[in-house]
Amino acid sequence: MMTPFFSHGLLLLAGLCYLLSRTQATYEEFYSDTSINRFNCRKVALTISNFSISLYKEMAQESKHENILFSPVRVVASILMLSLGANGNVSQHTLEALKLNKTGLSEAEIHKCFQYLLRALNQPNEVSPLRSGSSVFIHRNLNQGNKSVEMIKNLYLSEVVAINFRDCNEAKTQINNHMMKKTNRKIMHMTKELKNDTFLAMMNYIIWNGKIISNFDCQFIKMENFYLGRRQAMKVPMVNNVGVYHLFQVNDLSSTVLMHTNNKGSAIAYFIIPKNKNLYKVEERLTFPHFRRMTQQFSLRMVKVHIPTLSLSESHDVDTIMELLGITPVFNKKANSSVIMEQTPQKSFKVVSKAMLTLDEMGIKSTTGSCIESKQWSDIPLVRLNRPFILFIQDPENKAPLFLGRVVNPRDLQDNSKCACPQEAAHQSRKNVSVGDSSPSLASLLQFLQAFCFERVTQSFLGLPVKYDNNCLL
Structure with missing residues (x-):
C-alpha cells in the first residue's frame, strides 16, 4: 500500500508536470x-x-x-x-x-x-x-x-x-x-x-x-460564512479547491500567508490572513520588510483552500x-x-x-463536493479566507506592485470613487465588491513551480533522502 507521504509526493509531482506542460508567458519582447x-x-x-x-x-x-x-x-x-x-x-x-x-x-x-x-x-x-x-x-x-x-x-x-x-x-x-x-x-x-x-x-x-484553479480536478462552489466581526457573519460564494500553493507563517504579524500564482504566471497574489481575526493590529505592524520577506518565501505544498469569489x-x-x-x-x-x-x-x-x-472560477470545470473529502486529501493543510484579509499582487518579473488592498466585506455591492472635494464625495457611493464575470483563461503557477522546490519534490517521489528547511516544505 502506498504511504500517504509517498502518495502526496506523487500527486504534487503530477501537479508540477501538469503545470510545466503549459505555455509559459515570455517577457522577452517587453x-x-x-x-x-x-x-x-x-x-x-x-x-x-x-x-x-x-x-x-x-x-x-x-x-x-x-x-x-x-x-x-x-x-x-x-x-x-x-x-x-x-x-x-x-x-x-x-x-x-x-x-x-x-x-x-x-x-x-x-x-x-x-x-x-x-x-x-x-x-x-x-x-x-x-x-x-x-x-x-x-x-x-x-x-x-x-x-x-x-x-x-x-x-x-x-x-x-x-x-x-x-x-x-x-x-x-x-x-x-x-x-x-x-x-x-x-x-x-x-x-x-x-x-x-x-x-x-x-x-x-x-x-x-484572476482564476482559482485546482491542479487536481477538485473544485466546487459552496455558500459559506464570511466573518465580518466577532458576532457578525454573512453567506458568500466560496471556491473550495485543492491546489499547489506556497503557504507560510509570518509570526511577528500573527498571520498566515497564502501565495497564488495567476494564469500564465503574469501576477503573484499574496493573501495575508490574520490568525486572531484582528486585521487592524496587523495593519499597524505591517512594514515594507515584511513584504520583502514574503516575496522571498518558497514553501510549496498541497493545500485545501476556501476562498471567496471577488470582483x-x-x-x-x-x-x-x-x-x-x-x-x-x-x-x-x-x-x-x-x-x-x-x-x-x-x-x-x-x-x-x-x-x-x-478572482473567480468562471470558465473552470467544477467537480462534486465529495472530492475534497477524499482520504487522499485528509491530512493536507486547510486554509479558509473567511475573515478580513490583506491582498498584495506583484509582477513576478519586474517586481512592480500591481495591487494592494484589504477585503473586509466580500458582498459590499456599492460603487466606490474617492474624490478630492468633500462636496463631491458626499454625493458619491463607496465601495464596489461583487461576484463578477471575467473571460476564461488557463492556469499557471510556472514562475515558482520551476524554482527551488522541484528537486525536493523529485527526491521525495523517488524515495531519496530529502533535506527540509523553512524555504521549501512539502
Missing part, C-alpha cells in the same frame, strides 16, 4: 530595450512597494471598516506624469514625497524605468489576464507637441486625446465613452464629475482577471492621495507642470486612477 538597467528598475519597483505601505496605512485610517483597493504602480505613474517637466524644485519634491529619491537614480532614469515597468502591463489581453492603460485628455487648444506630452506618450505609454473641455458635461461624456470602448466596457463610468474650468484629464486603469473596483482621485500623503502643495498654481500651458495657469485638472480585480 524587456528587449538594452538601454534599460533592469536592476535599477527593480529598485524603483521595490521603492514603490515601500511607498505603498505608507499610502495603505493612510487609507486604512480614513476607512477603518471598508474595503481598500488601489494600484501602487499606477498611482505613482499618474503623479509622475503630472510632474513631467515641472518648474523649479517641484520634480525633486515629488520624488522625495514618493521616496523615489532614495533609489540613487536620476530623474531621467526613474522616468525611463516606468517605461520598463508599464510595458508588461500593456501587453495584449490574449497573452495575459492583466490589462492596463492610460489616456490623457487635453483641451484642443493645447500644444500636443509639448515636450512633456511627448514624454507621457513615450515613457508612460499613454495615449493623448484632444477634446473640447468648454462644455464640461460633453467632455465628461467623451472621456467615459472613450474609456468604455478602450476597456471593452469593463469600465463604464471612469469619471463622474468635471469642474467647469477643467482643461486636462488623466485616466489610468488596471484590470486583473473589486475602486477609483481614486490623485488629489485625495496627494492630500493623504501631505504633498498637495506640489501642484499648486505657482508650480504647474509644463503639460499646462502658460495661458491657463488657473485652470483645473482631473487625474483618476482606477483599479479593478476579479
Whole structure:
C-alpha cells in the first residue's frame, strides 16, 4: 500500500508536470530595450512597494471598516506624469514625497524605468489576464507637441486625446465613452464629475482577471460564512479547491500567508490572513520588510483552500492621495507642470486612477463536493479566507506592485470613487465588491513551480533522502 507521504509526493509531482506542460508567458519582447538597467528598475519597483505601505496605512485610517483597493504602480505613474517637466524644485519634491529619491537614480532614469515597468502591463489581453492603460485628455487648444506630452506618450505609454473641455458635461461624456470602448466596457463610468474650468484629464486603469484553479480536478462552489466581526457573519460564494500553493507563517504579524500564482504566471497574489481575526493590529505592524520577506518565501505544498469569489473596483482621485500623503502643495498654481500651458495657469485638472480585480472560477470545470473529502486529501493543510484579509499582487518579473488592498466585506455591492472635494464625495457611493464575470483563461503557477522546490519534490517521489528547511516544505 502506498504511504500517504509517498502518495502526496506523487500527486504534487503530477501537479508540477501538469503545470510545466503549459505555455509559459515570455517577457522577452517587453524587456528587449538594452538601454534599460533592469536592476535599477527593480529598485524603483521595490521603492514603490515601500511607498505603498505608507499610502495603505493612510487609507486604512480614513476607512477603518471598508474595503481598500488601489494600484501602487499606477498611482505613482499618474503623479509622475503630472510632474513631467515641472518648474523649479517641484520634480525633486515629488520624488522625495514618493521616496523615489532614495533609489540613487536620476530623474531621467526613474522616468525611463516606468517605461520598463508599464510595458508588461500593456501587453495584449490574449497573452495575459492583466490589462492596463492610460489616456490623457487635453483641451484642443493645447500644444500636443509639448515636450512633456511627448514624454507621457513615450515613457508612460499613454495615449493623448484632444477634446473640447468648454462644455464640461460633453467632455465628461467623451472621456467615459472613450474609456468604455478602450476597456471593452469593463469600465463604464471612469469619471463622474468635471469642474467647469477643467482643461486636462488623466485616466489610468488596471484590470486583473484572476482564476482559482485546482491542479487536481477538485473544485466546487459552496455558500459559506464570511466573518465580518466577532458576532457578525454573512453567506458568500466560496471556491473550495485543492491546489499547489506556497503557504507560510509570518509570526511577528500573527498571520498566515497564502501565495497564488495567476494564469500564465503574469501576477503573484499574496493573501495575508490574520490568525486572531484582528486585521487592524496587523495593519499597524505591517512594514515594507515584511513584504520583502514574503516575496522571498518558497514553501510549496498541497493545500485545501476556501476562498471567496471577488470582483473589486475602486477609483481614486490623485488629489485625495496627494492630500493623504501631505504633498498637495506640489501642484499648486505657482508650480504647474509644463503639460499646462502658460495661458491657463488657473485652470483645473482631473487625474483618476482606477483599479479593478476579479478572482473567480468562471470558465473552470467544477467537480462534486465529495472530492475534497477524499482520504487522499485528509491530512493536507486547510486554509479558509473567511475573515478580513490583506491582498498584495506583484509582477513576478519586474517586481512592480500591481495591487494592494484589504477585503473586509466580500458582498459590499456599492460603487466606490474617492474624490478630492468633500462636496463631491458626499454625493458619491463607496465601495464596489461583487461576484463578477471575467473571460476564461488557463492556469499557471510556472514562475515558482520551476524554482527551488522541484528537486525536493523529485527526491521525495523517488524515495531519496530529502533535506527540509523553512524555504521549501512539502
